[in-house]
Amino acid sequence: MIDVNRIRADFPGLAQTVHGKPLVFLDNAASAQKPRAVIDAVAHHYAHDYANVHRGVHQLAERATDAYEGAREKVRAFLGAASTREIVFVRGTTEAINLVAHSWGRHALRAGDEVLITEMEHHANIVPWQLMAEEIGFTLRVAPILDDGRLDMEAFAALLNERTRLVAVAHMSNVLGTVNPVQEIVDMAHAHGALCLVDGAQSVSHLPVNVQELGCDFYAFSGHKLFGPTGIGVLWAREALLEAMPPYQGGGEMIREVSFQRSTWADLPYKFEAGTPHIVGAIGLGAAIDYVTAIGLQAIAEYEHGLLEYATEALESVPGLTLVGRAPHKGAVLSFVMDCAHPHDIGTILDGEGVAVRAGHHCAMPLMERLGLPATTRASFAFYNTREEADALVAALYKVREIFA
Numbered sequence: 055m056i057d058v059n060r061i062r063a064d065f066p067g068l069a070q071t072v073h074g075k076p077l078v079f080l081d082n083a084a085s086a087q088k089p090r091a092v093i094d095a096v097a098h099h100y101a102h103d104y105a106n107v108h109r110g111v112h113q114l115a116e117r118a119t120d121a122y123e124g125a126r127e128k129v130r131a132f133l134g135a136a137s138t139r140e141i142v143f144v145r146g147t148t149e150a151i152n153l154v155a156h157s158w159g160r161h162a163l164r165a166g167d168e169v170l171i172t173e174m175e176h177h178a179n180i181v182p183w184q185l186m187a188e189e190i191g192f193t194l195r196v197a198p199i200l201d202d203g204r205l206d207m208e209a210f211a212a213l214l215n216e217r218t219r220l221v222a223v224a225h226m227s228n229v230l231g232t233v234n235p236v237q238e239i240v241d242m243a244h245a246h247g248a249l250c251l252v253d254g255a256q257s258v259s260h261l262p263v264n265v266q267e268l269g270c271d272f273y274a275f276s277g278h279k280l281f282g283p284t285g286i287g288v289l290w291a292r293e294a295l296l297e298a299m300p301p302y303q304g305g306g307e308m309i310r311e312v313s314f315q316r317s318t319w320a321d322l323p324y325k326f327e328a329g330t331p332h333i334v335g336a337i338g339l340g341a342a343i344d345y346v347t348a349i350g351l352q353a354i355a356e357y358e359h360g361l362l363e364y365a366t367e368a369l370e371s372v373p374g375l376t377l378v379g380r381a382p383h384k385g386a387v388l389s390f391v392m393d394c395a396h397p398h399d400i401g402t403i404l405d406g407e408g409v410a411v412r413a414g415h416h417c418a419m420p421l422m423e424r425l426g427l428p429a430t431t432r433a434s435f436a437f438y439n440t441r442e443e444a445d446a447l448v449a450a451l452y453k454v455r456e457i458f459a
């Protein structure tokens with residue numbers, strides 16, 4: 055059971071007013087607020103234990119290294135990964151997917167091969183593949199969605215063939231909220247000899263994830279959407295794949311030996327962590343993982359499902375409002391349009407009422423084109439949001455109607 059009042063007290067960012075109104079923060083799909091535990095972990099490390107990792111022989115370097123590597127173990131446990139060798143710290147989901155595209159993609163893909171994505175992908179899971187496709191000459195295929203926002207599984211199955219080398223799919227859509235049947239998708243990809251990359255940017259903060267149960271080959275997520283710092287994220291990949299992949303970036307930390315003739319690479323995961331890493335970001339992410347784990351992702355998922363059902367019904371009561379994304383299995387992301395106002399104008403009016411939402415294409419322009427919409431307004435919930443906040447959103451939407459209708 056979620057004690058939402060106790061939880062809200064942990065998030066100092068939530069306890070403020072904007073434009074004289076209590077803040078209703080519903081922009082969690084873009085980035086989430088931070089609990090005191092994360093803020094304190096970051097501040098404590100900078101104040102007491104800060105030094106560069108791995109290289110030092112002194113006390114602070116040892117403490118920093120222990121904390122940084124401790125965070126890696128927390129991520130391993132959080133994802134249910136077999137080994138910390140499979141946990142690569144990166145800047146975020148975007149960098150994780152670029153790493154796979156540039157390292158695995160350049161190494162494994164050939165002209166004539168196919169990479170299969172879906173119509174609901176974020177630009178982060180489209181553009182890296184386009185860049186590589188241009189270089190290598192493989193074909194990027196796109197599985198369509200159904201009108202309610204589900205992936206069209208029949209069309210997806212029909213697009214899989216012996217040329218498919220990788221399926222790259224969002225676990226949860228940042229626009230539609232759709233939770234894709236990743237286990238089924240992975241099994242179908244594997245049956246065709248393809249690997250499967252899962253973009254977990256939206257899912258890790260809303261539902262339990264176990265990469266071994268999902269059976270996927272790559273999993274990417276960002277710390278900042280999981281109540282951790284910005285600038286830190288994770289690529290998980292099977293150890294054998296990472297072993298076979300060439301480095302993505304070169305520099306310090308990722309080498310074993312360097313000479314002007316040739317260099318050799320460090321063991322996993324350091325082969326993929328060139329340069330001084332975001333040490334304190336990783337430590338903050340570890341604190342965020344401790345925080346959500348103590349509450350429990352299953353409890354979070356159940357609480358948010360209740361919020362989703364409540365908010366969906368409440369939004370449906372607003373005249374002239376159309377929800378976009380009605381998949382039966384979805385997270386608490388509510389994208390919508392109104393017949394009386396542009397999404398950006400809606401966002402501005404809502405801001406005046408203290409309600410923070412996002413308006414625009416949500417880094418999913420091809421999906422917007424499929425939906426025939428230039429933009430939507432999006433309210434995205436986290437486990438610290440309440441039904442009263444959904445009511446405040448609806449009241450603010452009535453204000454929009456008053457002004458524009």
Ligand code: PLP
Nearest residue numbers: 146147148176178228253255276
């Ligand atoms: N994938 C999805 C589904 C997202 O929602 C986002 C961010 O909104 C990303 C990828 C990119 O994440 P980041 O900007 O943290 O790299």
